[in-house]
Every structure is written in structure tokens, then in C-alpha cells.
Amino acid sequence: MSEDGRFVSGRPRKSDRDNIALRPERLADMFGQDRVRENLSIIIEAAAARNEPIDHVLFYGPPGLGKTSLAYVIANEVKANIRVTAGPAIERAGDLAAILTHLKKGDILFIDEVHRLGKAVEEILYPAMEDFVLDIVIGKGPAAKTLRLNLPRFTVIGATTRLALLASPLRDRFGARFRLDFYDPAAIERIVTRAALMLNVEIRSEAAAEIARRARGTPRVGLRLLRRVRDFAEARADGVITAPVTQQALELMEIDHLGLDDVDRRILSTIIEKFGGGPVGLDTIGAAISEDSATIMDVYEPYLIQLGFIDRTPRGRACTEHAYHHLGIDFPEEPTAGQQRLI
Ligand SMILES: Nc1ncnc2c1ncn2[C@@H]1O[C@H](COP(=O)(O)OP(=O)(O)O)[C@@H](O)[C@H]1O
Numbered sequence: 487m488s489e490d491g492r493f494v495s496g497r498p499r500k501s502d503r504d505n506i507a508l509r510p511e512r513l514a515d516m517f518g519q520d521r522v523r524e525n526l527s528i529i530i531e532a533a534a535a536r537n538e539p540i541d542h543v544l545f546y547g548p549p550g551l552g553k554t555s556l557a558y559v560i561a562n563e564v565k566a567n568i569r570v571t572a573g574p575a576i577e578r579a580g581d582l583a584a585i586l587t588h589l590k591k592g593d594i595l596f597i598d599e600v601h602r603l604g605k606a607v608e609e610i611l612y613p614a615m616e617d618f619v620l621d622i623v624i625g626k627g628p629a630a631k632t633l634r635l636n637l638p639r640f641t642v643i644g645a646t647t648r649l650a651l652l653a654s655p656l657r658d659r660f661g662a663r664f665r666l667d668f669y670d671p672a673a674i675e676r677i678v679t680r681a682a683l684m685l686n687v688e689i690r691s692e693a694a695a696e697i698a699r700r701a702r703g704t705p706r707v708g709l710r711l712l713r714r715v716r717d718f719a720e721a722r723a724d725g726v727i728t729a730p731v732t733q734q735a736l737e738l739m740e741i742d743h744l745g746l747d748d749v750d751r752r753i754l755s756t757i758i759e760k761f762g763g764g765p766v767g768l769d770t771i772g773a774a775i776s777e778d779s780a781t782i783m784d785v786y787e788p789y790l791i792q793l794g795f796i797d798r799t800p801r802g803r804a805c806t807e808h809a810y811h812h813l814g815i816d817f818p819e820e821p822t823a824g825q826q827r828l829i
């Protein structure tokens with residue numbers, strides 16, 4: 487989880503400060519994800535016309551694609567208060583009850599990592615989302631009574647990198663669900679250019695394009711590369727981000743022309759060299775390169791799959807011929823032992 491980070495209290499982490507400054511405020515400040523933005527603006531307009539809060543919204547997809555940003559943007563667009571929390575932060579049913587009873591009409595409750603809510607907490611959330619009621623049990627044993635409180639109409643915005651881990655009753659209670667996909671380089675280029683403007687740094691358009699090509703379709707990665715290249719430009723050049731400066735900085739960071747870094751390459755080379763190209767289980771790969779398998783699954787693997795370098799098979803992950811070529815390793819003519827088992 488290095489990139490997306492775990493939820494740490496309500497205060498932004500230090501490294502997030504720049505991020506917050508760069509967060510888009512309105513839908514119109516966001517680039518890419520056109521279908522998602524179009525659908526959201528329809529939902530927002532229609533709810534405004536009915537003078538009602540918007541339906542519950544779920545965003546899912548790999549880290550860094552804009553789920554959290556979209557939650558804040560929606561809050562701005564509908565001029566609502568946003569209350570931010572995360573699945574692992576709500577430990578007991580009582581914690582959620584306390585949050586719910588403090589909501590006002592039209593408020594937005596953003597739950598990040600919503601797949602990590604506990605069962606007991608989910609049970610409270612279902613009626614709250616569906617009927618805007620909160621059932622509180624008072625007392626214990628046979629004398630226990632249930633008290634039903636009405637809640638104001640509010641909106642839950644959920645975000646998750648793992649749709650599959652979301653209990654289906656919870657998933658079903660989100661009236662609008664949006665899958666975020668990797669961005670095309672043109673959209674990332676616009677995001678990087680806008681961020682450079684906000685950071686007050688001069689960037690040449692070829693440099694922005696180069697950063698965008700190596701950003702693995704992910705705005706957060708593009709912005710991170712921008713900041714590192716800016717440091718390089720300030721420390722080793724005259725501060726202007728030109729194409730040569732960008733090339734040198736990215737080379738120093740060991741980011742190749744597809745945007746793969748050292749960890750990506752270790753994942754691929756481990757599958758190929760230690761496990762005959764796969765298939766091999768994610769946990770085994772994680773153990774071999776000392777990375778958390780959840781991080782591999784959330785952060786690294788989606789882009790490697792998108793590039794067509796890794797196949798997800800029922801028996802584990804396997805490298806494709808493209809991955810061999812990228813690493814400059816000969817693709818075996820004869821299927822390896824591992825691949826033979828697949829047939
Ligand atoms: N469509 C976009 N346009 C502009 N900036 C974006 C866009 N999507 C994401 N970003 C930026 O990328 C970074 C990561 O986005 P974030 O919303 O935190 O992703 P997620 O919650 O999906 O992990 C933020 O700094 C955000 O400002």
C-alpha cells in the first residue's frame with residue numbers, strides 16, 4: 487500500500503500536502519474519465535432539480551486514479567459538507583452510529599477502503615443507506631430493546647480498490663457505481679501540465695508528454711514523477727523541465743520507457759527466472775521479492791496486466807511473451823514445465 491497509503495486519522499500525511507494543493511476542485515478541473523464525469527454531472531444536475539441529495543456513489547479501480555478526488559469534487563459541486571473516514575477506521579458498530587447521528591441533511595459521508603468495513607458495521611450501514619434509519623439496541627438479553635432513529639437524507643460515497651471483496655448487499659446499496667480505468671497519456675499530460683502551472687514550475691510540452699508516457703496511466707504517478715523531475719531540474723539544471731532533463735531524471739529513478747520501475751521488473755523477472763514463467767501464486771511471488779502480496783495485487787499487477795505482460799490464470803500469474811521481450815529474455819520455444827501444466 488505504499489502509494490495509496492492506509493488511512494491514518496483525519497489529518498493529511500505530510501507527503502500529501504502537495505497532493506491536496508493539486509487536487510481538482512470541480513468536475514471541469516478533472517481530465518480524462520469522460521464517461522464517469524458525464525454520468526456524475528447528470529446525477530448531480532438531476533438531484534439538484536429535485537432538490538434532493540444525490541444517490542450513494544461507489545468508485546472502484548486501482549489506486550491513484552482519482553476516487554478520493556472525485557468524492558471531494560462531488561461535495562464541492564453539490565455544496566455539501568463531506569465527512570471523511572475509511573473502512574479500517576470504523577472499528578465498532580458504535581463508531582459508525584456516532585458518525586451517522588452527527589450527519590445533517592445532504593451531507594456526504596466518504597468511506598475509503600469500504601471493502602474493509604467489519605460485518606457488524608455493515609449491518610448498521612445497510613438500513614442507514616437504504617431507509618435512512620439507525621437501529622440502536624439498548625440493554626442486553628431478554629430485556630433488550632431496539633430503538634429506531636430516523637436519519638437525515640445523506641449520501642455515502644464509497645471507494646475501493648477491490649470490488650470483489652465488497653459484500654454484495656453493500657455493493658447493491660450504491661445506486662451509482664463507477665469503475666475507474668487507467669488514463670490515456672493525453673489526459674495525464676494535461677493533468678501534469680496543469681499541476682506544473684500550480685506548482686509554479688516551467689515545463690516544456692515534450693517533457694510533459696514524456697512524463698505522461700511513463701506514468702502508467704495513473705494521475706498520482708504522473709504527479710509524483712513531475713515532483714521528482716522538478717527536484718532534479720532545480721538541483722541539476724536551471725529549474726526548467728525540459729525533455730532532456732526529464733529523460734535524465736527518469737533514468738536516475740530507473741523508470742523505463744513504459745513507466746515500469748524496479749519492483750515491476752523484479753516481479754516479472756522473478757516469475758520468469760525463478761518460476762519458469764509461471765503460473766505461480768501471488769503469495770509466492772510476494773515472498774520471493776519481499777513485497778506484500780496485497781500491494782502487488784493493488785498497485786503493481788493491474789498495470790502489468792493492462793500492458794499484457796501478466797496473465798491471471800486460475801493457477802496463478804504467468805508472464806506473456808511481451809514480458810520476456812521487455813526484459814530482453816528469450817521466450818522459450820518449448821513451453822516450460824509450468825506452462826505445460828496449463829494445457
Ligand atoms: N482526473 C484527474 N484530473 C486531475 N487530477 C487528478 C485526476 N485524478 C486524480 N488526480 C490527482 O491524482 C492524485 C491521486 O488521486 P486520488 O483521488 O487520491 O486517487 P485514488 O483515491 O483513486 O487513489 C491526486 O493528487 C489528484 O489530485
Ligand SMILES: [Mg+2]
Nearest residue numbers: 553554598645
Ligand atoms: Mg484514495
